[in-house]
Amino acid sequence: MRLIKDISLSSATAGFVAVLVGFTSSIAIVFQAAQAFGATPAQITSWMWALGLGMGLSSAVPSLILRQPVMVAWSTPGAAVLATAGLAGGFAMADAIGAFMVCAALIILVGATGWFERVMNRIPMAIAAALLAGVLARFGLQAFGAAQTALSLVVLMLLAYLVGRRWLPRYAVVITLAVGVLHAALTGGLQTEGLTLELARPVFTAPVFSLQAMVSLALPLFVVTMASQNLPGVAAIRAAGYTMPISRIITLTGVVTLVLAPFGAFALNLSAITAAICMGEEAHPDKTKRYTAAVACGLIYIGIGIFGATFTALLLAFPKELVMAIAGIALLGSIGGGLHTALADDRHREAALITFLVTLSGVVVAGIGSAFWGVVAGGVALFVQQYGTRKESP
Numbered sequence: 009m010r011l012i013k014d015i016s017l018s019s020a021t022a023g024f025v026a027v028l029v030g031f032t033s034s035i036a037i038v039f040q041a042a043q044a045f046g047a048t049p050a051q052i053t054s055w056m057w058a059l060g061l062g063m064g065l066s067s068a069v070p071s072l073i074l075r076q077p078v079m080v081a082w083s084t085p086g087a088a089v090l091a092t093a094g095l096a097g098g099f100a101m102a103d104a105i106g107a108f109m110v111c112a113a114l115i116i117l118v119g120a121t122g123w124f125e126r127v128m129n130r131i132p133m134a135i136a137a138a139l140l141a142g143v144l145a146r147f148g149l150q151a152f153g154a155a156q157t158a159l160s161l162v163v164l165m166l167l168a169y170l171v172g173r174r175w176l177p178r179y180a181v182v183i184t185l186a187v188g189v190l191h192a193a194l195t196g197g198l199q200t201e202g203l204t205l206e207l208a209r210p211v212f213t214a215p216v217f218s219l220q221a222m223v224s225l226a227l228p229l230f231v232v233t234m235a236s237q238n239l240p241g242v243a244a245i246r247a248a249g250y251t252m253p254i255s256r257i258i259t260l261t262g263v264v265t266l267v268l269a270p271f272g273a274f275a276l277n278l279s280a281i282t283a284a285i286c287m288g289e290e291a292h293p294d295k296t297k298r299y300t301a302a303v304a305c306g307l308i309y310i311g312i313g314i315f316g317a318t319f320t321a322l323l324l325a326f327p328k329e330l331v332m333a334i335a336g337i338a339l340l341g342s343i344g345g346g347l348h349t350a351l352a353d354d355r356h357r358e359a360a361l362i363t364f365l366v367t368l369s370g371v372v373v374a375g376i377g378s379a380f381w382g383v384v385a386g387g388v389a390l391f392v393q394q395y396g397t398r399k400e401s402p
Contacts, residue, residue: 011072015300021182022291022338023304026079026282029147029335031312031323034084041087041274044094045104053316054211055272060313062264062273068306070257076250077291077302079241079283080261083233083275085377090229090274097224106215107225108274112266114230115275119259124234128242128254133349134356135363135386136243141346142367142382143240143280144339151336158329161191165333169340181290181338188330197327208316210271228375233275235380241278247346248287249295280379281335284342359390 038059042052059082066080094104118124128136155162168187172180192198238258245252261276285291286301312319350360363386371378 011300011303014297015304016178016292016297018178018182018290019286019292019298019301020304021185022286022288022298022301023306023308025181025185025334025338026279026285026301026305027308027312028323028326028331029285029338030081030279030282031320032326032328032331033335034082034087035320035324037084037087037091038082041090041094042272044091045099045101047101047272048211050209051101051211051213051272053208055274056316056320057208057210057313058268058271058273059276060208060309060311060316060319062268062276062313064306064309064311064313066261066264066276066306067309068303070260071299071302071306074252075296075299076252077248077283077286077299078252078257079244079279079286079302079305080257080276081237081279081282082273083229083237083277085232085236086229086275086277089232089375090225093224093228097220099221099225100216101213102216103218103221104225104274105213105270105272106217107221107229108269109215109266110217110222110226111230111233111275112262112269114226115233115262115265115277116259117262118234119255119257119262122255124238124258125242125254128239131243131383131387132356132390133246134353134360135350135383135390137247137346138350138360138363138386139240139367139379139382140243140247140280140284141343141350142364143243143379144284144343144346145364145368146370147281147332147339148336148343150332151334154329154332158327158333161188161195161197161327161329162333164188164191165330165337169337178293181334184337185334188334189326192327192330197330199325200321204318204321206315206317208314212270213272215270229275232376233277236377237277237280237379239383240280240379241283244280244283244287244342245278247342247349248284250287281339285335285338288338288341288345290338290341355394356390359386359393362386362389 070078169184172183291301367382
């Protein structure tokens with residue numbers, strides 16, 4: 009089997025780091041969203057089952073077919089919108105499920121028609137690279153910010169990474185993660201008391217469709233998922249130099265969401281942060297074999313779905329500073345590459361820099377995150393600077 013031949017320790021580690029970062033950085037928001045609709049413990053476990061299975065299959069299967077790293081994740085800003093709107097609107101779980109299905113249908117629509125991909129094709133590469141760098145740079149800042157509460161851990165991990173890059177570049181992230189886990193184990197930072205082997209059971213909830221839920225839940229969930237998640241997700245793919253059938257992948261995420269929505273899958277989308285981890289040189293020096301990192305990530309997600317409570321406790325056992333540090337360190341190459349591409353062309357440099365800074369700011373306007381507004385700001389800057397210049401040139 010080609011996967012067994014192509015996979016390596018570095019790519020498998022990249023897949024694990026992607027899950028560790030993506031899961032632990034936002035699982036609390038997902039729990040809050042479920043609780044906002046009055047979810048029982050069984051329903052929360054079902055959400056983990058549906059999301060884990062959906063992310064895992066949507067990542068692993070297309071990656072195996074395309075031999076490219078397709079990375080799918082849940083919509084973190086979407087979960088935040090649901091948590092806020094759910095509490096404010098007094099919606100029941102059945103209303104939420106109906107909204108999830110409507111959102112999924114809208115994602116299928118923009119994917120199947122190719123509308124979203126056509127919009128993305130009009131965004132210059134410099135703007136897309138600046139967008140990605142802005143999204144990822146926040147994790148780089150958090151990595152070094154973690155030194156305020158865990159100085160020795162962050163310093164040791166950074167030194168391990170630098171030493172690894174100098175003598176064993178292919179395994180730099182592997183070495184960094186190992187040093188971080190060892191330090192946490194020796195200092196009592198690993199919280200393993202809640203580890204138990206337990207299968208997750210899906211719980212079906214019949215949907216209820218109401219106009220209020222469509223307006224308050226479905227539409228905001230759709231907008232933030234496309235603008236704050238799929239937009240930088242496509243930017244990550246293109247910045248890494250991959251050419252994928254974006255519209256078909258978007259459609260796939262909508263179909264999987266629609267099927268699993270009655271069990272708690274609220275919105276699946278292309279990933280940016282975890283994609284950068286699996287698409288970078290640290291995952292595998294051979295670009296054609298980095299798909300194995302996405303497959304490894306997908307298989308772990310499927311494991312999370314099947315053993316929901318067990319994997320949740322395992323991933324949450326790592327200190328938050330370790331997660332922040334490994335995320336930022338693993339993304340250094342992608343951040344540097346994004347900035348290099350964004351600022352290389354004089355004609356696009358200022359607009360790209362504006363895109364980067366607005367995205368990095370984390371500003372949220374009308375419930376839509378900074379990734380969207382970064383592209384808008386950069387696009388406006390580029391238009392003002394270059395409108396009419398071709399006509400004036402000889």
